[in-house]
Amino acid sequence: MSNIVVIAEVRGGQLKRPSLEAATAALQLASATGGKVTAIACGANLDAACAELQKSGVHQITAIEGAAFANYSGDAYAKAIADQAKAAGATGVLMAHTAMGKDLLPRVAALLEGSITTYAVAVSFANGSFMATKPVFSGKATMTVRALKAPFCVTLRPNNFAAASGGGSAATTKVAAPGGDLLAVVKEIIAAGGGKTPLQEAKVVVAGGRGLKEAQHFKLIEDLAAAFGPGVAAVGASRAVVDAGWRSHSEQVGQTGKVVSPPLYFAIGISGAIQHLAGMRTARTIVAINKDADAPIFKVADFGIVGDAFEIVPALTQAIAAIVASK
């Protein structure tokens, strides 16, 4: 028997959805190992997040709570979580591959002297070994590894597992957040304007490229994203338009930008260079709009329209808005 820990990400008192996806993977592993799943959360006030975690079907919840943990601290969270993971008898520790997950889990793995695999798309336990599968070489190959050292620590790509919703009545154990000096201190969190949907969590990504000709024409892209309704779609950009200064690098999709895997991706006026594909080829459905019928983007797109984005996108925006309004 071996227990699995899932680290739940809480920001501003809110449980982040990718944590529930990680809980799904944790529950799958635990049913293979015959162990239990403990969710561990850190924060200042965790009651709402714990109530949500209870609905996920995890077996136990450990809330490391205190004013000192109001902001994320990689060193303090890692130490507190590693102690609790040891107490839970964890042979596997999972977390979503978010800004917090990729910063935190490698530290937890180091403290636990475990193996660490990041950005996994599948995990399993068979014949006494944990295995993980992840894209490598910018998605140009897929690697499966077997863990040789316990615990097995893994971050999981968001939008890849369903959110856990198994229900249950997991008990919550509260642990006081340890005080002490922090090595690195978060001084400030500057919110991006207008409560935008984070690119990597968006269900729909509408990305624009140099085919839009000018920065101000990105209004077309923003309008299409907005048509899906609040909180659904995010705007993405090719590197060409980021380098041109039309959009910020935080919106860049690709090998040197963000890797996204939404259910629906629009590539508008984007040629489909290999470095761009590296950031979006695992989207479930890809739509390309490009005036060049030979553009490489059409080789990966599920559906394409050949033609002028300036004519097609407004019509598409109208059609999407009508569907959303009728729901």
Next chain:
Amino acid sequence: MDIVVCIKRVPATDATIKIAADGKSIDTTGVQFVLNAYDEFAVEQALKIKEQLGTGTVTVVTIGSKDAQKELRDTLGRGADKAVLLTTDQWMHDGASTAAALAAWIKTQPCNLVLCGRQAMDSDNNQLPANLATRLGFACITEVTKLTLENGTFTAERDIEGAREVVTCKTPAVISCHKGLNEPRLPSLKGIMAAKKKPLEEAAAQLPAATVEIVSLTLPPARAAGRIIGNGAAAVPALIEALRNEAKVL
């Protein structure tokens, strides 16, 4: 400040990846290798900090094959003082054992700051800097897009989902560098000449037992060929139909 920069030699971003006969590694024939793009930001930042302080050392280290001499020389040409190649024949995809070996080596060096790239574009791990910092007991800030150093305190900015974090730390620290941090300089002709006289040391990497082993390396399934729905705005209704009834995403 004594700065160690960790770099990796990786396939160029436009390289075609083919799987070798063993099914566990890539066939490197014809593949062009380069200095990992994010490590260029790390090298540049180290040189800038040395310039700002007017004193200090920049030592560049990699765990890799003998071929990585080329990438190390490149960083010497940009202005690093010394390069160290910890040799191995293995492809370093195992982040935990790479971090352990680097930590053991760094502990033998004068070092108050370690600069890394955010991610190596071969194994795409994005894990080594935080793992390494924890082993060293150093402060750590990852994926930094802005960095200042004033009175011995680093102030860094990093993107998180929907926001930016401002984080401070003192040395000793590990900082991983993201695009936007700086504009990497290229080796100058003078720098390349000077680099020939700079030390490039080699020693066998002291790697601990592997923590993960590759079971298989495969090419991802090709996406099923898509289809062109039509031309111009007239094709929009057919696209909506396909998204609703075929892809079921609307």
